[in-house]
Amino acid sequence: MEDGTSKSVGSPEGTLGECIEWDLRNGCEVRQILDRVADKWSLLTIALLERQTLRFSELQRQIDGVSQRMLTVTLRQLERDGLVTRKVYPVVPPRVEYSLTDLGCTLLSTIQSLVAWTEEHQAEIAAARAEYDARAAEPVA
Amino acid sequence: MEDGTSKSVGSPEGTLGECIEWDLRNGCEVRQILDRVADKWSLLTIALLERQTLRFSELQRQIDGVSQRMLTVTLRQLERDGLVTRKVYPVVPPRVEYSLTDLGCTLLSTIQSLVAWTEEHQAEIAAARAEYDARAAEPVA
DNA sequence: CGGTATCCGTTCTGATACTG
DNA sequence: CAGTATCAGAACGGATACCG
Numbered sequence: 001m002e003d004g005t006s007k008s009v010g011s012p013e014g015t016l017g018e019c020i021e022w023d024l025r026n027g028c029e030v031r032q033i034l035d036r037v038a039d040k041w042s043l044l045t046i047a048l049l050e051r052q053t054l055r056f057s058e059l060q061r062q063i064d065g066v067s068q069r070m071l072t073v074t075l076r077q078l079e080r081d082g083l084v085t086r087k088v089y090p091v092v093p094p095r096v097e098y099s100l101t102d103l104g105c106t107l108l109s110t111i112q113s114l115v116a117w118t119e120e121h122q123a124e125i126a127a128a129r130a131e132y133d134a135r136a137a138e139p140v141a
Numbered sequence: 142m143e144d145g146t147s148k149s150v151g152s153p154e155g156t157l158g159e160c161i162e163w164d165l166r167n168g169c170e171v172r173q174i175l176d177r178v179a180d181k182w183s184l185l186t187i188a189l190l191e192r193q194t195l196r197f198s199e200l201q202r203q204i205d206g207v208s209q210r211m212l213t214v215t216l217r218q219l220e221r222d223g224l225v226t227r228k229v230y231p232v233v234p235p236r237v238e239y240s241l242t243d244l245g246c247t248l249l250s251t252i253q254s255l256v257a258w259t260e261e262h263q264a265e266i267a268a269a270r271a272e273y274d275a276r277a278a279e280p281v282a
Numbered sequence: 283c284g285g286t287a288t289c290c291g292t293t294c295t296g297a298t299a300c301t302g
Numbered sequence: 303c304a305g306t307a308t309c310a311g312a313a314c315g316g317a318t319a320c321c322g
Contacts, residue, residue, distance in 0.1 A: 031181060031206075033259045033266055038179035040172060056284055065172075067316055072285065082269025093283040094322080103265055110254040117251050118174045124244055125174055128223025197304055208296050213305065234303040235302080 036081060037107060041066055041074040046083065046104060047111055053087075053099040083107065177222060178248060182207055182215040187224065187245060188252055194228075194240040224248065 036042060044063055048054065054062075060071050075098060078084035083104035089095040100108070177183060185204055189195065195203075201212050216239060219225040224245035230236040241249070 030256075030259050030263060031185075033263060034184060034256065035181050037259065038181065038184060038255065040176050040179070043175060043179060044172075068285080069317085070315065073315090080270055080273040081266045082273070083266075088284090092322090094285080096284060103262060103269070106262065107258060110251070110258050113251040113254060114179065115171075115175065117248060118171050118178065121244060121247065122171060122174060125222045125224075128244070129221055132221040132223070209305075210297090211295065214295095229304090233302085235305080237304060 036077060041070055042078060043111055045074055046107060047115060049098060049100045050108055053097045056096050177218060182211055183219060184252055186215055187248060188256055190239060190241045191249055194238045197237050
């Protein structure tokens with residue numbers, strides 16, 4: 001996990017296509033970051049932290065389906081990437097609150113778009129799948 | 142895989158937070174779709190097909206890093222979900238071209254945002270990681 | 283409560299070999 | 303060229319047990 005020293009950045013401007021090519025040609029860490037933010041749990045976690053601070057248990061309850069381990073791992077990654085802040089209150093029982101950093105907030109709108117898109121086109125995708133599967137079942141006939 | 146019959150969709154309007162909650166409470170297939178479109182290879186594949194049709198080998202060459210197997214799998218999923226069109230020319234040697242469907246195009250802008258965000262904040266993330274790792278190395282001191 | 287450590291089965295991936 | 307099939311290794315994810 002060496003990283004790319006943060007200075008050789010300077011991504012080229014231009015169309016997305018160009019950026020992608022640049023990205024790919026460099027086989028750089030962009031893909032790795034993309035994988036992180038595009039992660040299922042990361043996406044949902046960030047979305048849930050929109051404008052609100054949540055405790056570990058609250059997150060776990062709301063995401064429901066995520067195991068304690070996965071939530072912990074996800075939060076650690078997000079914290080490491082500077083997207084989420086972890087605040088520990090030295091009380092007993094322990095209280096740990098998570099919230100988005102400014103950097104994390106900049107991701108919000110994009111994630112919103114992605115989630116919104118998914119919900120908007122849910123039916124279309126389901127239909128496409130059904131059609132595809134049906135076609136696969138009865139070949140050319 | 143019951144469908145979402147296209148009419149029972151009506152995701153609630155309002156803030157993203159509300160949508161997410163709705164999403165989670167339904168434990169619906171949204172997450173599954175999200176996982177698909179948020180996939181590393183899917184993301185890059187769709188981005189590369191922006192306004193252009195590409196052959197299998199062209200995609201493989203440009204994405205570089207993807208194995209033939211993964212590219213095939215990815216393209217099949219995207220095709221099944223109705224995001225990509227697969228056109229086979231019955232010639233020899235075989236020629237297969239891929240392009241985005243209208244549905245796939247609607248995802249373009251969102252994906253562009255995500256990729257753009259990643260490239261824009263690459264440095265910040267790298268810095269955050271470095272700081273986090275450094276802090277982990279020398280505890281409280 | 284909020285983790286961490288560990289075991290362990292499942293999934294994902296890449297490399298390789300073979301086909302139309 | 304564009305796959306499909308197979309196999310082994312790596313990564314993922316859940317369940318459990320235990321700590322501060």
